Amino acid sequence: MSKNIGIKELAKIANVSIGTIDRVLHNRQGVSEKTRQRVLALIEQHDYKPNLLAKHLASRKQFSIAVLMPASEDNPVWQPYVQGIEKAARDMEKFSVTVDHLPFDQYDPQSFENAAEGASAYDALLMVPLFEKAAMRLKDNFARQGKSCLCFDTNLPEGDEHLFIGQHAFQAGRLCASLLNYTVPADRSLLLVNLGRKAGYHLNFWGRENGFNSFFKGKDAPQRKLIAYEGPIEQANHLEQGIAEILQKSPNIGGIYVPNSRVYWVAHILEQLQRTDLILLGFDLIPENKKYLKRGTIDFLINQHPENQAYRGVEWLMQRLVFGEKAEPGSTPIDVVMRENLEE
Amino acid sequence: MSKNIGIKELAKIANVSIGTIDRVLHNRQGVSEKTRQRVLALIEQHDYKPNLLAKHLASRKQFSIAVLMPASEDNPVWQPYVQGIEKAARDMEKFSVTVDHLPFDQYDPQSFENAAEGASAYDALLMVPLFEKAAMRLKDNFARQGKSCLCFDTNLPEGDEHLFIGQHAFQAGRLCASLLNYTVPADRSLLLVNLGRKAGYHLNFWGRENGFNSFFKGKDAPQRKLIAYEGPIEQANHLEQGIAEILQKSPNIGGIYVPNSRVYWVAHILEQLQRTDLILLGFDLIPENKKYLKRGTIDFLINQHPENQAYRGVEWLMQRLVFGEKAEPGSTPIDVVMRENLEE
DNA sequence: AGGCTATCTGTGGACGTACACGAAACACAA
């Protein structure tokens, strides 16, 4: 009904011109204290909200968003993120916002630095902070310039007021523990497989690992034997041998937890060893994992909704830039996928 | 860099006035076929995208969206939907879109009809089509007037090209079956509890029930004894008695599936009977259910992300109205919630 | 009072699009 009041009406009521109102709104100098107060009161009183569309139109600004994220060629995990970014880029175009993907090598800190360099020219930043120190620096840089910066997929440790879109890794780990605890008989033990802890083993993996372990600690936590196996990242044949050995040595193992997307390696090995009876749980709906999920070798996968995460990240930044909003980014559900709810 | 081309530049290039460009863009009559083709070619060639901010500013249109949904007082299930709608209403305001909730009584078809009556004046419709025939009529009405109509939460059966945001009930049912199949030892049977099938037992419930049953049918489906219990909806004491009896008669039952939000009734009864050892699975994160989930009486809840569903529904309609887009509404993940990933 | 700052305020033209109105161009019959 009562359509929002505009700068013009406001001027009429205050008996000043729109120029004055404008100056007050942007608290620029050149307006007497008396009028300023009067105008401010009226703004308050009439609950004036600037028309963001008109505002943005008049101030002919073009915004740009940088997305700092590994190249999708490195790892299929990043593929859907890229898709989300691309879709967002298309959708944001209408708000005069351009989105660029600045790829880096997820195993090479220097490449991150280089990409970060390029990001400084943008108005806002969306990044996967795989390299902690460099990411922190970059974030602080943006903060200092009053520009928004949002992390996704992986969160930085000191997350006080930190802006993040993604799964809570620790919680996800706990959920996995609970799921295995439900599905594996109580007298059997669980195996945690860490693939390639040294290289590119990023914060998310730690969180998932810690969350998993935390489930079995504490006073009335379920008693369950846990075995940890630290596998190599590169040599697949070493891994096969290692897993074969550990399964032989501990025939009591009933379930395996892989806190990252490389669970398909383990799936492959289990099929080789004809041990598909074990409950296998891992992360990410990449094609290889889906394959084994369909066959039943992998039993559960935790989905992060990557396309959605990336899209929402860009959207959130756009809303800040264009509309000046500052809502909570909101978290990503920890989505359990089984053969039965695998889409497509 | 190359800032988007505008209607003005386009006019200059085409050697016509902006008026003509405008007519071509809105394919209104009054422009010769020759010029139209020329302009269209240029539009294509320069990849012209109208500036939506300006567009919306100039066309002083006010859109309205009606949301046909049960009143949240009827049932806590609807509470988060209302919140989603309200948040959407706030966010859509800047696009001059108003959103009204037209509540109806989920058990009273007549109240649905009444609400539907009121909806006809709106530009678009978002509804929970609990009453099939009336909903179909309403939907067709909107379609006939070229207005958008979107269902959420519950889908209409003939969903050929039908627009829907929400969970796939059948798939959700299958997932639940699988989950119980994993967590309940193979030699124990499962109980399916239908609460109040007659009154307000809507399509979603059927889908979840059928999906569940389908899991155990087919050639290499797991063999498992299923027991179905049809409980009364109103008399809680009857229910308690009924469940107690059936548990006594079939002591082999290892898990219970309740295909709707009333799982907390069963949880309450299980606590009374001191049978919290049973795996209990149901739907919706309403406060009562959360309570029992935290305590461990309920083991799994399927979340529908209702706020999100409602919000996305409104947003989708807004995008159609304001921006004229026609993307797929996208589906809702089937989110498994356990004690460990219950938020807050 | 006239002149001169310094401070305060109003005006007008953008931004890119929508739309009403009216002008021009054309066709065709008288």
Added chain:
DNA sequence: TTGTGTTTCGTGTACGTCCACAGATAGCCT
């Protein structure tokens, strides 16, 4: 040729805001 009607096109104003510039007002000095 003129008149009439129809099709095709251009112009002007508006949307709500930003911003540069010009205009007004007041204070003070000579």
